[in-house]
Amino acid sequence: MxxxxxxxxxxxxIAERFTILRCQIGSGVHGTNVPGAGDRDExxxxxxxxxxxxxxxxxxxxxYRSQPEGVRSGxxxxxLTVYSLRKWMALALVGNPTVLIPLFAPEKxxxxxxxxxxxxxxxxxxxxxxxxxxxxxxxxxxxxxDRMVAHPExxxxxxxxxxxxxxxxxKFAAHMVRLGLQGVELLTTGxxxxxxxxxxxxxxxxxxxxxxxxxxxxxxxxxxxxxxxALVTTSDLPEHPDHxxxxxxxxxAYTTVWAxxxxxxxxxxxxx
Numbered sequence: 405m406x407x408x409x410x411x412x413x414x415x416x417x418i419a420e421r422f423t424i425l426r427c428q429i430g431s432g433v434h435g436t437n438v439p440g441a442g443d444r445d446e447x448x449x450x451x452x453x454x455x456x457x458x459x460x461x462x463x464x465x466x467x468y469r470s471q472p473e474g475v476r477s478g479x480x481x482x483x484l485t486v487y488s489l490r491k492w493m494a495l496a497l498v499g500n501p502t503v504l505i506p507l508f509a510p511e512k513x514x515x516x517x518x519x520x521x522x523x524x525x526x527x528x529x530x531x532x533x534x535x536x537x538x539x540x541x542x543x544x545x546x547x548x549x550d551r552m553v554a555h556p557e558x559x560x561x562x563x564x565x566x567x568x569x570x571x572x573x574x575k576f577a578a579h580m581v582r583l584g585l586q587g588v589e590l591l592t593t594g595x596x597x598x599x600x601x602x603x604x605x606x607x608x609x610x611x612x613x614x615x616x617x618x619x620x621x622x623x624x625x626x627x628x629x630x631x632x633x634a635l636v637t638t639s640d641l642p643e644h645p646d647h648x649x650x651x652x653x654x655x656x657a658y659t660t661v662w663a664x665x666x667x668x669x670x671x672x673x674x675x676x
Contacts, residue, residue, distance in 0.1 A: 410467040419466035419486035422450040422661065425521035426486070427509040429502060435599025436578060436608040443477035446515060447506055448486035449524070451661040457490075464491050493654060496528070497645045499537025501544050501583055507532070508596045520657055527653065531646035533594060535639040538632050541587025545632070548580035549625055552618075572618040578608050581621060584628025591635035 430445030431437035448466075456463040468484040471477050487495070487503075495503040507528055517525075552573050566573050585604050586596050599605060611621060 410465050415463060415466040416468070418452055418456070418463055419448060419450050422452060422665075423448045423486060423516055424451060424489070424518045424657075424661075425449045425506055425514070425524060426484075426516040427506050428513040428515070429505040429509070430483075431578075433505065433509060433513045433598050434582060434608075435605045436582060436612070438609065438612050441479060443479065443481040443483060446482065446484045447503070448484065448516070449489050449492045449506065449521070450486050451520070451658055452488045453665060454658075454662045456488075457658070463488055489657060490654060493532075493650060496532050497647065497650060499534070499540035501541050501586065504532075504537070504590075504596070505598070508598050510598055513598070520661070524653075529594065531649040531653070533590070533641055534645045535591060535636055535641040535643060537641075538587055538591045538636040538639065541583050541590070542629060542632050542636075545580050545583045545587070545625065545629060548576045548583065549622070552576035552580060553622075570614045574612050574614065577618070577621045578612045580625050581608055581611065581628070584625055584632065587632050588628060588635065591632070591639040591641060594641060 426446060426448035427433070428444060429447045431442055432444060450466075452463040455461065465488065466484075466486040468482070469477065470481045470483075477483055492503060496507075507525060563573055563575060566575060581604075582600065585600065590596050600608070607616070610616060
C-alpha cells in the first residue's frame with residue numbers, strides 16, 4: 405500500500421487513539437443510496453497530541469481509502485477522513501456542508517464516540533451554526549450543477565456510464581438537490597434531519613435511477629437556490645457563529661485530552 409502525506413502509520417495511530425467522534429457521512433446516512441451500489445464514506449474528529457500542535461510536526465487529517473489513489477471506490481469500499489478537532493472546527497464555523505453532517509448523525513450511524521464527542525454533539529450547534537452557512541450550501545449546490553451540465557456527452561467526467569445511461573450525471577444531480585434541501589432545512593429549523601425525510605429521500609433515490617429528467621431537476625435546483633438566497637438574510641439563525649465560545653471549547657477539549665494523555669502524546673511513534 406502506498407502512503408500519502410495524510411496517511412501512513414504515524415497518522416493512523418493518532419486517528420485511532422485520539423478520535424472523539426466517527427460516523428458515516430455519505431449517501432447511506434442521507435438515505436439516498438441506491439441499493440446494492442456505492443461505497444461507504446466516514447468522517448472522524450480527533451484531538452491530536454500536543455507535540456503536533458506546538459512542535460514542527462503538524463497533524464491536520466488522516467485519510468484512508470480501501471482502494472489505491474486514483475481508483476474509484478466501489479461497493480463495500482471505505483473512504484475515511486479523520487480531521488484534527490481544530491481543522492474540523494475551522495471548517496464547521498464557515499458552514500462546510502459535509503463537515504456539519506456529524507453534528508446530526510443518528511446514533512446508529514456513529515462508529516465511535518467519547519464523552520467529549522457527546523459534548524460536541526450536544527453543545528456544538530449552539531455556537532457553530534449561523535445563517536451565512538447557507539452561502540456554503542449555495543456554493544456547493546452550484547458546483548454540483550456546473551459539473552452536471554459541463555459534460556453533456558460524458559467526456560471529462562469520471563462517471564461516463566451514468567451519462568450514457570441517463571443522459572446526465574445523476575449522481576451530481578442528486579448531490580445538487582440534496583444540498584439545496586438540506587441547506588433550506590438548516591436555515592429554517594437549525595438542524596439537518598438524517599436520513600432525509602420523505603418524500604424527498606425517495607425522490608432523490610428515484611433521480612439516481614433515472615426517474616426524473618435533467619430539466620425537471622435543474623428547475624428544482626433553481627427554486628432551492630432562490631429559497632437559500634432569501635434565507636441567508638432572513639433565517640432565525642445567528643448572524644455570526646460564536647467564535648469566542650468555540651475558542652473556549654477548543655482550549656478546554658485539548659487541555660483535557662492532553663492532561664489525560666500526560667501532556668505530549670509521546671507514545672505515538674514518529675515516522676518523520
